[in-house]
Amino acid sequence: MKMRTLGRLKILTSILIPSILATACAENIASDTTVPPETSKNCITKEQVTSIQNTWADSIVAIGKAYKDGGDYKALAAKTVDDLYGYDEGTVLFKPTKASEGQFRLTEKDAVSYFVKGVVSEDQGFALQPWSKVRFENAGMSIACSDAVAMGNYYFTDANTNKEVKVEYTFGYRKNSDGNLLIDLHHSSLPFQPTK
Numbered sequence: 001m002k003m004r005t006l007g008r009l010k011i012l013t014s015i016l017i018p019s020i021l022a023t024a025c026a027e028n029i030a031s032d033t034t035v036p037p038e039t040s041k042n043c044i045t046k047e048q049v050t051s052i053q054n055t056w057a058d059s060i061v062a063i064g065k066a067y068k069d070g071g072d073y074k075a076l077a078a079k080t081v082d083d084l085y086g087y088d089e090g091t092v093l094f095k096p097t098k099a100s101e102g103q104f105r106l107t108e109k110d111a112v113s114y115f116v117k118g119v120v121s122e123d124q125g126f127a128l129q130p131w132s133k134v135r136f137e138n139a140g141m142s143i144a145c146s147d148a149v150a151m152g153n154y155y156f157t158d159a160n161t162n163k164e165v166k167v168e169y170t171f172g173y174r175k176n177s178d179g180n181l182l183i184d185l186h187h188s189s190l191p192f193q194p195t196k
Contacts, residue, residue, distance in 0.1 A: 042145070042175075042179065043143075043144075043145035043146070044143055044144070044145065044146065044147070044148045044173065044175060044181065045143070046141060046143060048173075048181050049141060049143065049148050049150055049173060049181070050136075050138075051181075052084065052173060052181045052183070053136040053138075053150070053171070054136075055084065056080075056084055056134075056183070057133075057134035057135065057136065057154070058134075059076075059080040059084065060080075060115075060126075060127050060131055060134050060156075061130070061131055061132065061133065061134060062076060062080075063076050063077050063080065063115060063116065063127035063128070063130075064127050064128055064129055064130025064131050064159065065130060067116070067125075067127070067128045067130060068130050068159075073116055073127075073128070074112075074116050074118075077112050077115045077116040077127060078108075078112050080115070081108055081111045081112050081115070082108065084182065084183055085108065085111060085182060085183045085184075085186075086174060086176065086182035086183060086184045087107065087108040087111070088108075089174075089176050089182060089184075090184070091106070091184065092106065092111070092183065092184050092185070092186070093106070093172070093184065093185045093186070093187070094106070094110075094111055094114075094185075094186045094187075095186070095187045095188065095189075096114045096126065096186075096188055097126070097167055097188040097189055097190060098114075098124070098126060099114065099120075099122065099123075100122065101120070101121070101122045102120040102122060102123075105120075114126055115127040115128075116128060129156070129158060129159065129160075130159045130160075131156045131157060131158065131159055132157045132158070132159035132162070133155075133156075133157040134154060134155070134156050134157070135154065135155050136150075136152065136154045136169075137152050137153045137154065137155065138150050138151070138152040139151050139152035139153070140152070146174060146175050147172065147173060147174045147175075147184075148172070148173045148174075148181075149170065149171070149172045149173070149185070150169075150170070150171050150173075151169065151170045151171075152168075152169060153166050153167065153168055153169070153191075154166075154167055154169050155167075166191060167188055167189070167190060167191075168188065168189050168190070168191055169186070169187065169188045169189075170185065170186075170187045171183055171185060171186055171187075172184050172185025172186075
């Protein structure tokens with residue numbers, strides 16, 4: 001009886017283990033960030049991530065300039081959030097730098113408020129500083145075919161004092177149905193300042 005059970009177990013093991021290993025290998029290949037050339041033409045690239053970062057940076061500067069010049073900075077901020085963030089596509093996780101009461105901005109209206117004042121009372125209008133330059137310094141990127149995450153520091157140059165402020169960030173991106181990259185995660189914070 002024991003011999004038969006052991007024999008069956010050996011047969012099952014010889015069939016199941018290779019099958020499980022083959023499935024695991026197939027899953028690893030499917031989740032690998034190296035996408036075969038025939039499917040990669042529609043995948044996110046490092047250049048696309050860098051491009052949307054530059055567009056975001058230029059937009060923050062443009063909103064502040066419009067405010068300073070008496071232009072329609074609120075409309076520009078609304079268009080920026082609508083164009084660059086994926087609120088119309090689904091969930092966006094936005095934790096701005098200078099927010100403590102309304103820490104998380106899960107609606108488009110709350111995001112616009114952070115940049116130019118509005119529905120959240122604590123907002124002072126981050127983009128209204130104004131800033132003369134914003135530059136991203138990526139510590140690293142994790143890019144899959146349809147989504148990507150970048151983390152690092154970005155530097156904001158005060159247009160009045162020319163002083164640069166370093167801020168930490170994590171941005172997540174996904175492609176919409178039109179193939180455009182949209183922000184679906186934006187977490188930003190000031191670097192840790194140890195107490196003395």
